[in-house]
Amino acid sequence: MTVLVDKAKCIGCGACVTECPLEAIDLIDGLAVVDPKKCDNLGKCVSVCPTNALALPNQPIQPSEPKETINPKSGSKYNIQDPLPESVSDYAAGNEKKTIRSHVKPVAGGDIWSGVWVIIEYTNGNVAPVSWELLGEGRKLANSIGCDLCGVITGHMVDSVIPEAFAHGAEKVFVIDHPVLEDYRTEPYAEAITSLVTKYQPEIILMGATSMGRDVFPAVATKLQTGLTADCTVLGIDPETKLLLQTRPAFGGNIMATIMCRTRRPQMATVRPRVMGMPERVEGREGELIREEFSFSESDFHTKVLEFITSDAKSAFLDKAEIIVAVGLGLGAKRNLALAEDLAEALGATLAGSRGAVEAGWLTHDQQVGQSGVTVRPKVYIAIGISGAIQHLVGMETSDFIIAINNDPEASILKVANYGIVGDLFQIVPALTAEFKKRLQHGVAN
């Protein structure tokens, strides 16, 4: 007899494969498979299995752990009531005795890597707000580790961004300002970030999971030969090892996985926009500014930007909308879209939809909310005829207030809604529209 695998529980994470000193386990087609010739029932794999899918032959397989849930809000919001750490307060007060602490603390991998860095995304004259959200989150990580929080700005003519980085909580700001960095291109940006990381050795670097972050970070991680986790929604620090816990949806949002990069540095992650809260902005806060030269020139690069066409599509705005009216397949047909459009019109809301509605051709890809679409965090999200597949929920469940209309009382969307209405959307939605119109037009709240 050998170690037993419960195929229903195995998620193919491979923890057992690395743990087994006899190399008796392989991942085959995403499942752990034990080689009976090699397995000696040491049980090391059993103890590392995160889903209790393995058992020694003489012991029954353990029941699954009780469903663990995390509150995304309590886990990720920067609490502005929290006192700022000493070093930041010092900067804020313009104090001369700036405490540049040095943390000579060896970490796995051998070298000394210290500091949490946030790469600030600055393109076409705008800073992506996720950059500031990450300074808020980075502050908590840096406090947990006991290290500096730094901002990194690469681009051309970026001086206006520097005070903003300090105002949002960076203690140090690294800047590379060079004409070849004027437009975003992978090659020069990857070189700039890599050169700073190689010189100053931060232990953690973060960036927004935007099209830019998801383009440049894989290039940087490959240059540095380190691990990168995409699209994190929760970050934390392991209290014992001080390693970064990078949590992200996996398998199309069906499960959450916490990823670690144990032996290489830096630990890299991109983080979904609008998942972390905005930190308090303190006007006039100061810090240490470090400018670095950039030794590359235009001839070193193989791409050039010919043109940038600012988007007039609603996609650019869906993620910034305050009120969203979203439709799903429950709407039945494209012609019924008018129901939702009327409600959106009455509320000044933006129209969106589930993957089903987009694939049915009622809406464009730009309007898709969810795992393979846009993540939204509006003040109010009204879901009409959306059942609430997990892929949809991960893209909208951090909305402040959710109203769902569905004829199926068991629909998942009702489980995340603040107000759920079970009923016929063809009756409910027009009634809602009429009621909203009446009150908004007459200015009567009650």
Next chain:
Amino acid sequence: MHFVVCLKQVPDTSEVRIDPITNTLMREGVPSIINPYDAHALEEAMRLKEKVGGKVTIVSMGPPQAKEALKKAMSYGADRAILLSDRAFGGSDSLATAYIIATALLKIHETEPIDLVFTGKEAIDGDTAQTGPGIAQRLGFPQLTYAIKVKELTDKTVTVVRKTESGRQVVQAELPALLTVEKELNDLRYATLPNMMKAAAYEPEMWNAKTLPYDTTQMGLKGSPTSVSRIFAPPGRSGGEIMDGTKDPAGTASSIVQKIFQQNIIMVNPRAKGGKH
């Protein structure tokens, strides 16, 4: 021109469900498909081949069953398909996967120089969007991600429209280059009967860890810097009030709207009611 398409066989994640009792993934009966973004990558390679002439080679990494995805891809008219399959590759993260695929592409490049590599913007079972850029870096090819249009292809350059949050970027890169593509790039074709017959008889080439000069410390679980330390159910959001709107729809709508205004969830002041963009 030589076009290489990197594609992945994935479980159709829209069909994956969680067992409500055991709280685990239900994999039984989940169909395997060509990653949808990769299908558009293949389509674009086929279109360019038809336009300028040349050859389309498909490369995939996965278990032996992934051959089916390659045969399917051949039915759209590709010329050659190679499956990188070895137990030593299993458990690779995106850094290790890019190493394995890039090494194979370099081997192909030696005998049949590559002009353009296409791949989907991400795979729907991982959503990392890291393997494509990782391959480009290792090959030293410029990468153009999130392509929604191939504007121009010459002997020396490719010009692509990229989709970003704030607009569309038109970028030109020297060849050889690597593109990762969005679904908007094109509409998929149907396989033709002759190609389907050709594909049915076609056996993809199988390459393993010994076919190429691989450094085995850079692959598999041991060669992957990232590892999964914990898996759990997605965060729940506690439900609120459920109202029955079947009997009196208008009355239910009225009472809910009243509650919304009472709690200032939507303000009466039109300036505060949320911008229309």
